[in-house]
Amino acid sequence: MTEELTQEAPQVVAAQEVAQGLQSDLLSELGRNLVTGSLTDPELLRQTVGPVRQILPEANVVKIGGQSIIDRGKSAVFPLVDEIADNLERHQMILGTGAGTRARHAYSVALDLGLPTGVLSVLGTFVSMQNARILHYLLAKHGIPFIEPIQFPQLPLYLVERRAVIFFGMPPYTFWQQNPTVGRIPPHRTDTGSYLVSEVFSARSMIFVKDEDGLYTADPKKDKHATFIPKITVAELEAMDLQDVVVERAVLELMKNAQHRRSVRVVNGLVPGNLTRALEGEDVGTLITAD
Amino acid sequence: MTETQAGDGRHHVRSLLMRESLIDKDLVAATHDHDRLVRMLPDACVVKVGGRSIIDRGRQALGPLAKAMGDALASRTLIIGTGGGVRSRHVFSIGLDLGLPTGVLAQLAIADALGNAHILGTLLAPFGVVAIPPEIFGHLLPFFVKGAPGVIFNGDPPYSIWEHPPPVGRIPPHRTDAGSYLTAECFGVKTFTLVKDVDGLYDADPKTNPSASLIREIGVAELRELHLPSLPFDEILLDLLERARLVKRLQIINGLKPELLAPALDGEHVGTIVHAD
Numbered sequence: 001m002t003e004e005l006t007q008e009a010p011q012v013v014a015a016q017e018v019a020q021g022l023q024s025d026l027l028s029e030l031g032r033n034l035v036t037g038s039l040t041d042p043e044l045l046r047q048t049v050g051p052v053r054q055i056l057p058e059a060n061v062v063k064i065g066g067q068s069i070i071d072r073g074k075s076a077v078f079p080l081v082d083e084i085a086d087n088l089e090r091h092q093m094i095l096g097t098g099a100g101t102r103a104r105h106a107y108s109v110a111l112d113l114g115l116p117t118g119v120l121s122v123l124g125t126f127v128s129m130q131n132a133r134i135l136h137y138l139l140a141k142h143g144i145p146f147i148e149p150i151q152f153p154q155l156p157l158y159l160v161e162r163r164a165v166i167f168f169g170m171p172p173y174t175f176w177q178q179n180p181t182v183g184r185i186p187p188h189r190t191d192t193g194s195y196l197v198s199e200v201f202s203a204r205s206m207i208f209v210k211d212e213d214g215l216y217t218a219d220p221k222k223d224k225h226a227t228f229i230p231k232i233t234v235a236e237l238e239a240m241d242l243q244d245v246v247v248e249r250a251v252l253e254l255m256k257n258a259q260h261r262r263s264v265r266v267v268n269g270l271v272p273g274n275l276t277r278a279l280e281g282e283d284v285g286t287l288i289t290a291d
Numbered sequence: 292m293t294e295t296q297a298g299d300g301r302h303h304v305r306s307l308l309m310r311e312s313l314i315d316k317d318l319v320a321a322t323h324d325h326d327r328l329v330r331m332l333p334d335a336c337v338v339k340v341g342g343r344s345i346i347d348r349g350r351q352a353l354g355p356l357a358k359a360m361g362d363a364l365a366s367r368t369l370i371i372g373t374g375g376g377v378r379s380r381h382v383f384s385i386g387l388d389l390g391l392p393t394g395v396l397a398q399l400a401i402a403d404a405l406g407n408a409h410i411l412g413t414l415l416a417p418f419g420v421v422a423i424p425p426e427i428f429g430h431l432l433p434f435f436v437k438g439a440p441g442v443i444f445n446g447d448p449p450y451s452i453w454e455h456p457p458p459v460g461r462i463p464p465h466r467t468d469a470g471s472y473l474t475a476e477c478f479g480v481k482t483f484t485l486v487k488d489v490d491g492l493y494d495a496d497p498k499t500n501p502s503a504s505l506i507r508e509i510g511v512a513e514l515r516e517l518h519l520p521s522l523p524f525d526e527i528l529l530d531l532l533e534r535a536r537l538v539k540r541l542q543i544i545n546g547l548k549p550e551l552l553a554p555a556l557d558g559e560h561v562g563t564i565v566h567a568d
Contacts (some may be wrong), residue, residue: 073534104313115328196454
């Protein structure tokens with residue numbers, strides 16, 4: 001056993017030599033430490049802290065709610081589509097879509113049948129994709145494409161050329177969706193997928209377009225005494241331990257570790273002008289911040 | 292069940308979850324029913340072969356292990372994930388130096404594990420076991436393992452640019468150990484084995500500390516309390532195991548002792564077992 005461990009294979013030795021060469025020729029000590037060290041070593045992980053280059057700093061990620069907006073049909077969707085079109089000249093938009101009532105139906109059937117969370121994630125993706133296609137056809141005359149994850153390398157081109165793209169909000173985790181702590185509904189859904197796009201691209205803003213004015217102390221659809229919260233930090237929100245929150249809890253969790261996108265805004269897309277105000281950076285809806 | 296409902300301005304399809312907030316605590320708790328979970332592949336075994344620990348060693352380590360895998364395939368179904376090894380570490384170092392974010396590093400690393408999947412796939416080709424492209428792997432997995440004794444995939448989960456930013460630094464937290472585990476859990480397989488170059492989990496790094504002693508079996512909570520300086524697997528596996536519904540244990544074995552593979556696949560205790568509780 002000890003013998004086997006101390007006896008390094010030629011390829012590993014070669015790798016170490018390469019790393020040593022890199023250290024002197026190209027990279028800092030970090031390169032060598034990564035090649036030879038353990039990625040679970042906290043000291044090594046601390047060495048990977050550093051500034052991130054902003055990939056798409058002009059782009060805004062806008063998530064259009066499924067149940068809250070698209071399931072309402074033309075009364076909610078047409079004015080919002082017009083408002084998106086009106087903003088193309090001033091703002092780049094990466095538009096993600098929610099799933100909504102059909103995902104709830106698919107989840108219900110799947111839960112009843114005892115299907116695992118990863119399969120529910122696949123089902124949610126399909127519904128979110130339907131909504132992306134719907135939004136795509138409504139904005140098609142402006143030349144705005146719908147892209148699937150495999151087409152994301154074309155996203156920067158479309159943003160420069162057409163000012164907006166549409167994607168399905170579900171993160172493409174499919175069968176690799178993690179189990180939630182409680183229950184079987186996928187914890188990382190369309191809010192999370194949209195938020196992670198805003199984080200990885202260091203986007204200018206993350207705007208969630210829903211059918212409430214923002215965050216309340218309770219679900220305003222069920223509780224008439226719910227109070228509006230215009231601005232709150234993730235820590236304050238966690239301390240309140242609310243029964244329900246206006247964005248997926250995973251977004252709040254991920255914001256704490258975010259390198260760039262450390263605030264998100266929730267606006268009411270049923271009120272004309274709200275999306276525009278949010279894109280202009282005005283204080284509308286609820287601002288949730290990591291710090 | 293196909294009736295639609297209106298009344299609040301939203302057009303609903305009637306279902307158990309209709310109109311509900313999927314974020315509401317009570318609603319989430321109501322879905323906590325794991326008694327009748329479907330196991331898609333109850334007879335299959337998921338094996339993760341270490342990149343740096345095994346594959347980067349070349350013929351010396353991978354040759355005998357591939358032979359043991361070939362023997363095991365005669366009576367078992369193997370779903371084999373591969374690590375990215377030293378090339379992933381290198382691309383991380385370049386990406387970090389250039390200021391690229393975690394999601395981009397995760398996307399880049401997929402190529403290294405995929406390369407290793409093809410290396411192992413070449414060795415196992417005589418058994419009909421090859422590397423499957425990630426785009427079709429998940430959806431067609433049950434189909435493939437009915438026609439072949441096993442398949443190989445890049446162990447990475449398809450998180451790519453949707454990878455989660457970690458608490459410290461920028462290394463993607465869901466790497467090939469995590470991706471292989473999530474495959475095992477979702478498909479409800481029989482056993483999940485991590486093949487590394489150590490006998491299992493030690494109370495210190497056996498490579499630098501000769502007096503380190505092997506831990507034969509441990510629960511996640513107990514393991515957390517030990518505050519070990521490093522682990523021989525992706526740390527996020529502890530979180531994933533805690534939330535396990537179907538695959539509630541993993542075993543780490545030494546791939547430099549290929550005779551341990553078959554018993555580990557069958558659930559025999561030949562390395563370190565880490566269990567959910």
